[in-house]
Amino acid sequence: MAERCAVIGVGQTHHKAKREDVSIAGLVREAAKMALADADLTWSDIDAVVIGKAPDMFEGNMMPEIYLAPALGAVGKPMFRVHTAGSVGGSTAIVAAHLISSGIHKRVLTVAYEKQSDSDAMWALSVPQPFAAPLLAGAGGYFAPHIRAYMRRSGAPDHIGRMVAVKDRKNAMRNPYAHLHLADIDMKMVEESMMLWDPLRYLEACPSSDGAAAMVLAAEDAVSGHYPPAWVHGMAMRSEPTMFAGRDQINPQAGRDCSADVYAQAGVTDPRAQFDCAEVYVPFSWYEPMWLENLGFCGQGDGWKLTEAGATAFDGDIPWNASGGVLSSNPIGASGMLRFLEVAMQVRGQAGEHQVDGAKLALGQAYGGGSQFFSMWVVGSAKP
Amino acid sequence: MSAAGRTVRPVSIASFAQSQNVRKDNERNEAEGLQPVIAEVFANVGITKDDVDFICSGSTDYLIGGPFSFVMALDAVGVWPPRAESHVEMDGAWALYEAWVLFQEGEIDAALVYAFGRSSLGDLNEILTLQLDPYYEAPLWPDIVSLNALQARAMIDAGKATEADFAAIASRSRRDALSNPKAQVRHDVAPDVLLEDDYVVAPLRRHALPPITDGAAAIVLAAGDKALQWSERPVWITGFDHRMETHSLGARDLTVSPSTAKAAEVAGVADGNVDIAEIHAPFAHQELIIAEALGLDDSVAVNPSGGPLAANPLMSAGLIRIGEAASRIRAGQADRAVAHATSGPCLQQNLVCVLEGA
Numbered sequence: 001m002a003e004r005c006a007v008i009g010v011g012q013t014h015h016k017a018k019r020e021d022v023s024i025a026g027l028v029r030e031a032a033k034m035a036l037a038d039a040d041l042t043w044s045d046i047d048a049v050v051i052g053k054a055p056d057m058f059e060g061n062m063m064p065e066i067y068l069a070p071a072l073g074a075v076g077k078p079m080f081r082v083h084t085a086g087s088v089g090g091s092t093a094i095v096a097a098h099l100i101s102s103g104i105h106k107r108v109l110t111v112a113y114e115k116q117s118d119s120d121a122m123w124a125l126s127v128p129q130p131f132a133a134p135l136l137a138g139a140g141g142y143f144a145p146h147i148r149a150y151m152r153r154s155g156a157p158d159h160i161g162r163m164v165a166v167k168d169r170k171n172a173m174r175n176p177y178a179h180l181h182l183a184d185i186d187m188k189m190v191e192e193s194m195m196l197w198d199p200l201r202y203l204e205a206c207p208s209s210d211g212a213a214a215m216v217l218a219a220e221d222a223v224s225g226h227y228p229p230a231w232v233h234g235m236a237m238r239s240e241p242t243m244f245a246g247r248d249q250i251n252p253q254a255g256r257d258c259s260a261d262v263y264a265q266a267g268v269t270d271p272r273a274q275f276d277c278a279e280v281y282v283p284f285s286w287y288e289p290m291w292l293e294n295l296g297f298c299g300q301g302d303g304w305k306l307t308e309a310g311a312t313a314f315d316g317d318i319p320w321n322a323s324g325g326v327l328s329s330n331p332i333g334a335s336g337m338l339r340f341l342e343v344a345m346q347v348r349g350q351a352g353e354h355q356v357d358g359a360k361l362a363l364g365q366a367y368g369g370g371s372q373f374f375s376m377w378v379v380g381s382a383k384p
Numbered sequence: 385m386s387a388a389g390r391t392v393r394p395v396s397i398a399s400f401a402q403s404q405n406v407r408k409d410n411e412r413n414e415a416e417g418l419q420p421v422i423a424e425v426f427a428n429v430g431i432t433k434d435d436v437d438f439i440c441s442g443s444t445d446y447l448i449g450g451p452f453s454f455v456m457a458l459d460a461v462g463v464w465p466p467r468a469e470s471h472v473e474m475d476g477a478w479a480l481y482e483a484w485v486l487f488q489e490g491e492i493d494a495a496l497v498y499a500f501g502r503s504s505l506g507d508l509n510e511i512l513t514l515q516l517d518p519y520y521e522a523p524l525w526p527d528i529v530s531l532n533a534l535q536a537r538a539m540i541d542a543g544k545a546t547e548a549d550f551a552a553i554a555s556r557s558r559r560d561a562l563s564n565p566k567a568q569v570r571h572d573v574a575p576d577v578l579l580e581d582d583y584v585v586a587p588l589r590r591h592a593l594p595p596i597t598d599g600a601a602a603i604v605l606a607a608g609d610k611a612l613q614w615s616e617r618p619v620w621i622t623g624f625d626h627r628m629e630t631h632s633l634g635a636r637d638l639t640v641s642p643s644t645a646k647a648a649e650v651a652g653v654a655d656g657n658v659d660i661a662e663i664h665a666p667f668a669h670q671e672l673i674i675a676e677a678l679g680l681d682d683s684v685a686v687n688p689s690g691g692p693l694a695a696n697p698l699m700s701a702g703l704i705r706i707g708e709a710a711s712r713i714r715a716g717q718a719d720r721a722v723a724h725a726t727s728g729p730c731l732q733q734n735l736v737c738v739l740e741g742a
Contacts, residue, residue: 002488002489002490003489023519024518049628054451055445055451055452056444056445056446056473056514057445057446057450057451058451059518060514060518061514061515061518061522062444062446062511062512062514062515063444063446063473063474063515063727063728064518065473065628066515066516066631066727066728066729066732066733067515067516067517067518067631068631069628069629069630069631069732069733070630070631070632074628075628075629075630076627076628076629076642076643076646077627077628078625078626078627078628079626079628079733080472080474080478080481080482081472081473081474081478082470082471082472082473083445083454083471083472083473084470084471085452085455091470095470095482095485098482098485098486098489098491099485101489102485102486102488102489103488103489104485104488118518124451125451127449127450127451129448129450236468237468237469237470238466238467238468238469239439239458239463239466239467239468239469240463240464240465240466240467241458241459241462241463241464242455242456242458242459243459244464246464252466253465253466254466257465257466258466369452369455370455372455373469
C-alpha cells in the first residue's frame with residue numbers, strides 16, 4: 001500500500017429486530033456520529049463518504065445513497081455506494097480504505113447498514129427470476145446442504161453447530177450493542193429449538209436485525225481520536241462464480257486466495273499463532289468450523305476439532321467473534337463491516353467487556369453470495 | 385497533472401465496447417447480453433480476462449426486480465480462477481472510478497470495468513421513484529418525467545432556456561447519432577418539426593425525453609507499459625472527480641449543477657482546451673445545465689455520439705460517455721475531452737472525467 005491507513009473512529013447502533021424509533025437516515029447517523037465522536041472530528045472534517053448495504057429490495061429503497069447523502073454530511077463531497085452481496089460491509093470498508101491508501105483523501109467516513117424491519121429479506125431473496133432456480137428458502141435453505149456436505153466430509157459430530165451457537169450468544173452477553181442477549185442459552189435450548197433447514201435449527205441461525213456500523217479512516221498525517229489507531233496491515237477481495245462445476249462450495253478457492261493475499265500483505269504465516277482474535281462472518285453456526293479450515297487456522301477436516309476443544313471461545317487461544325458475531329446481530333449490509341470494525345476495536349483496546357486481553361493483530365472476514373464473494377482485512381496496533 | 389494538489393498516475397482507456405442499444409432485448413438475460421461486449425473489449429486489444437488485475441462493475445437490482453443482479457452477470461466474465469472483483473450499485477462510470485483509485489495506489493496495471501441494465505423490464509417511472517426519500521417523497525409517487533419537467537420549467541422561468549432550445553438539442557443529438565451504429569434513436573428531424581410533438585409532461589415534449597434502452601458497455605483500463613502496448617494512441621485520464629448534492633428538490637436550485645462545477649474544478653477541466661464533451665444528460669434541458677457547470681463554450685462539440693437522447697441504457701449510459709469520448713481521441717478527432725455521468729433525480733450526483741490524447 002502506498003500510504004498507511006488507520007481506523008481512527010468506530011460507531012455502531014444498538015442492533016434490534018425493529019428500530020422503530022429511527023428512520024433509515026436516523027439509523028445511519030447514529031453510527032456515523034458515534035464514529036466521528038470517537039475520532040474527535042465533525043462532519044466538515046470528512047473528505048468523502050463510502051456507503052454499503054445488501055440488496056436495495058431489503059428496504060424497498062433504490063440506490064439509497066441518493067436519499068442518505070445529506071444525512072451523512074456528503075453534500076458537496078464524493079459519495080460512493082458499494083454492493084457486493086453479504087461481503088458488502090467488508091468490501092465497503094476496503095473501498096474506503098483505498099481512498100486513503102491511494103493518497104486521494106485524508107479522512108473518509110464509511111458506513112454500512114440494513115433496516116430489515118422495513119421490508120422482508122426472505123421475500124427479497126426469493127423473488128422468482130427468469131431462467132434461474134428459485135431460492136424459495138432464503139439463505140439458510142441455500143447453505144444447509146453445504147453444511148451437510150461439510151459434516152460428511154469432515155466427520156464432524158452433530159453437536160459442533162450447537163456449540164458455536166451457544167458460544168457466540170454467550171459472547172454477545174458481553175456486548176451491549178448485540179441484538180440477541182440470550183442469558184439462558186445452552187446446548188439443550190439450541191437442540192430443542194425448531195428445525196429450520198436440516199441440520200440447522202432456529203438458534204443456529206442469525207437473527208434479522210436493524211442496525212448500522214460506521215468507521216472513520218485516516219491517513220497517517222491525519223490521525224486523531226480518543227483511542228490509538230488501528231492500522232490496516234492488509235486488505236483483499238476475491239470473487240468466484242455461483243455456478244461452476246469445478247467449485248468447492250464447502251471450502252471455496254476464493255476464500256483461500258483472499259486470505260493468502262491478505263496474510264502475505266500482513267506478513268502472517270501462521271494465522272492461529274499470530275492473530276490474537278478474529279471476527280469472521282458466521283451467519284449459521286457451522287460456518288465457524290468451515291471458515292477455520294478455509295482461513296488456514298487448521299488443516300482440512302480439523303476445524304470442528306478447534307471449536308470442540310474451545311480454541312475459539314472467549315478464553316481460548318484464538319477467540320472468534322468475541323462480539324457475539326453475526327449469530328447475535330445481523331443487519332445484513334452492516335454485518336461484514338461489524339466484523340472489520342470489531343477487530344479494529346480489539347486492537348485499539350476499546351472493546352470493553354468483550355476485549356481480548358492484549359489484542360495486537362486481528363483478522364476481519366466477510367463473505368457473501370453463494371459463498372463466492374470474500375473480503376478481508378488485517379488490522380494491528382503497530383504501524384505496518 | 386494534479387488533482388487537489390496530488391500527482392495523478394496516468395491511466396489509459398485502452399479499449400471500449402458497447403452492445404447494440406435497443407428498446408427491448410427480450411432474448412438474452414444480463415450475462416448473455418454482456419458476454420459479447422466483454423469478449424469484444426478484450427479482443428480489441430488482444431487480451432483475455434487473465435491479463436487484468438481487477439474487475440469492477442456497475443448495475444442496479446431494481447431493473448431486474450430481484451436481488452444480486454450483478455452476481456449472475458459475473459458469469460459473462462468467467463471469474464475462474466477467483467479474481468479481485470467489486471461492484472457498485474451505481475452507473476459504471478463510478479465503477480471505473482473505483483478501479484482508477486487502485487491504479488493511483490499502484491496496486492494494479494490493468495482492469496476491466498463493465499456495466500449493464502435492461503431498462504425495458506419494468507416501468508421506469510415507478511422504479512426510479514423508489515430513489516426518493518422513502519418517508520416523505522416516494523409515497524407521493526412523483527414520477528421521474530414530472531420531476532425533470534419541474535427542472536425544465538425552472539430553466540424556462542429563470543430565462544436560461546426555451547422549449548426551442550430543448551428541441552434543438554434533441555434534433556442535433558439524434559442527427560449526430562446517424563453516425564453511431566450502436567445508437568437507438570437516429571434520425572434527422574428539424575427542431576421546428578420536433579416542436580409539433582405533444583407534451584409528455586409540460587414543458588417536456590416527447591423529443592426531450594431519453595429513449596428507454598437495454599444495453600451494456602465495458603472498458604479496459606491500463607497503465608504503464610500495458611497502456612503503451614495495448615494502444616497506438618493511448619487516451620489518458622488526466623482528471624477525475626465526482627460530487628454529491630442534497631436530496632430534497634426543494635432545497636436545490638435546479639437550474640445549476642454545483643456538484644458538476646466542483647468536480648470539474650478538481651478534475652481540472654479548465655486547465656486546457658476542451659474539444660469535445662460527452663454529457664450524460666438524459667433529458668434535453670440537462671445538457672445546458674451541465675455544459676454551463678463544466679464551463680464549456682460554444683466551440684465544444686457536445687455529444688457527437690448522439691448522447692443519452694439517442695441511447696440511454698441505465699447504469700451504463702455514464703460509462704459509455706467515457707468510452708465514446710476516448711474513442712474520438714483515439715481516432716484523432718479530438719485531443720482533449722470531458723466525459724460526464726450523473727445519478728439521482730434531476731442531476732443530484734455528478735462525475736467528471738478529463739481525457740487527453742498522448
